[in-house]
Amino acid sequence: xxxxxxxxxxxxxxxxxxxxxxxxxxxxxxxNLLEDGQKDxxxxxxxxxGSVPMLEADGRDRAQSMALIEWLDEAxxxxxxxxxxxxxxxxxxxxxxxxxxxxxxxxxxxxxKYLKKPLGHPQxxxxxxxxxxxxxxxxxxxxxxxxxxAGPFLFDKPGIFECILIPQVYNxxxxxxxxxxxxxxxxxxxxxxxxxxxxxxxxxxxxxxPERNA
Numbered sequence: 001x002x003x004x005x006x007x008x009x010x011x012x013x014x015x016x017x018x019x020x021x022x023x024x025x026x027x028x029x030x031x032n033l034l035e036d037g038q039k040d041x042x043x044x045x046x047x048x049x050g051s052v053p054m055l056e057a058d059g060r061d062r063a064q065s066m067a068l069i070e071w072l073d074e075a076x077x078x079x080x081x082x083x084x085x086x087x088x089x090x091x092x093x094x095x096x097x098x099x100x101x102x103x104x105x106x107x108x109x110x111x112x113k114y115l116k117k118p119l120g121h122p123q124x125x126x127x128x129x130x131x132x133x134x135x136x137x138x139x140x141x142x143x144x145x146x147x148x149x150a151g152p153f154l155f156d157k158p159g160i161f162e163c164i165l166i167p168q169v170y171n172x173x174x175x176x177x178x179x180x181x182x183x184x185x186x187x188x189x190x191x192x193x194x195x196x197x198x199x200x201x202x203x204x205x206x207x208x209x210p211e212r213n214a
Contacts, residue, residue, distance in 0.1 A: 001056065003019065003027065007204075011053055011167075013166070013170065014163045015055065016028070018072055018160075028206055066100055083155050098137055099164050112130070130175045138168075142184055145185065152191035158195070166189060169186070
C-alpha cells in the first residue's frame with residue numbers, strides 16, 4: 001500500500017491511525033498542500049477530488065478518508081475498527097460523523113485559505129472562526145461521552161472514533177482552543193497518544209514533516 005497524504009492533514013492523519021491500528025504496512029508519500037501538490041495534473045488524473053489522503057491499494061487508487069476507513073475494515077477484518085453490536089456501531093458512527101462532517105468541512109485548509117484570500121480576513125478572525133466551530137461540535141461530543149460514561153476509550157479499545165477524534169484534537173491545540181472543559185475528550189487523547197500505533201501516526205513522525213527533518 002502507498003498512502004499519499006500531507007503530514008498535518010487531519011484526514012491523512014486519521015487514515016494513518018487506522019492503518020496502524022489494523023497492523024497494515026504502507027509507504028507514506030508526501031503531497032505538499034501548501035504548494036498545491038494535490039492539484040498537480042499527475043495527481044488529479046489519479047484522484048479527481050484533488051484531495052488527500054489517497055490510498056493506492058489492491059490495484060486501485062482510493063480517496064475520501066471515511067470511505068477508506070470503512071473499506072479497510074471490510075477488506076482487512078482483523079483488528080476491527082467498528083465494534084461488534086449494531087448499537088455500539090451506531091454509537092461509534094454517531095460520534096465519528098459528528099466530527100468528520102460538522103468540523104472538517106468548515107475547518108479544512110481550502111476554507112481557511114479562502115477566508116484569508118480573497119475574503120481578506122486577518123488571522124485573528126480566522127482563529128475565532130476555527131474555535132467557534134470546534135466548540136459547536138466538541139461540546140455535544142463531550143456531553144455524549146459523559147452520558148455513555150466512556151472510559152479511556154469509547155469502548156474497550158481504540159477504533160474508528162479515536163481515529164477521527166485525535167487529529168481534530170491535534171488541530172484544536174494548534175489553534176489554541178481551550179480543552180479544559182472537555183475532560184473526557186482529553187482523557188481519550190492521553191490514552192491514545194500513549195500507544196505506539198498513535199505515536200507512529202503522529203504528524204511529527206512522518207517523512208514529509210519539517211519537525212522530523214529539522
